[in-house]
Amino acid sequence: MVYHKRLLNKKSTGENIRKLILTSNFSYEDIAEFLQLNSSRVIYEWVNGEKMPSLENFINLALIFNVKLESIIEFL
Numbered sequence: 001m002v003y004h005k006r007l008l009n010k011k012s013t014g015e016n017i018r019k020l021i022l023t024s025n026f027s028y029e030d031i032a033e034f035l036q037l038n039s040s041r042v043i044y045e046w047v048n049g050e051k052m053p054s055l056e057n058f059i060n061l062a063l064i065f066n067v068k069l070e071s072i073i074e075f076l
Contacts, residue, residue, distance in 0.1 A: 011049035012074035018047035020065045020072070035060055 021031060021043075032040040035057050045051040053061060062069045 007076040008052060009074040009076045010052055013052065013072060014047045014049040016072050016074060017043075017053075017061065020061070020067065021047070024065060026064070031061075031064065034064055 021028060026034075028040040028043045031043055032038075037043070042051065046053055052058075058069060058072060062072060065072075
């Protein structure tokens with residue numbers, strides 16, 4: 001069996017999160033509140049590809065936007 005490690009594309013994943021927020025009626029602050037984050041600053045870091053949400057937050061983002069997790073996460 002040959003295994004090829006998949007790498008998360010932070011920039012594209014962040015862009016997907018940004019698009020979902022922009023097309024929703026929610027602000028970054030709303031999303032931060034839904035996810036019980038201390039600040040919306042981390043969401044700016046996600047959309048800029050600097051950091052990625054935890055698995056728990058990825059799942060909750062998919063639930064908030066009513067999309068499949070696979071439609072948020074991008075790989076290289």
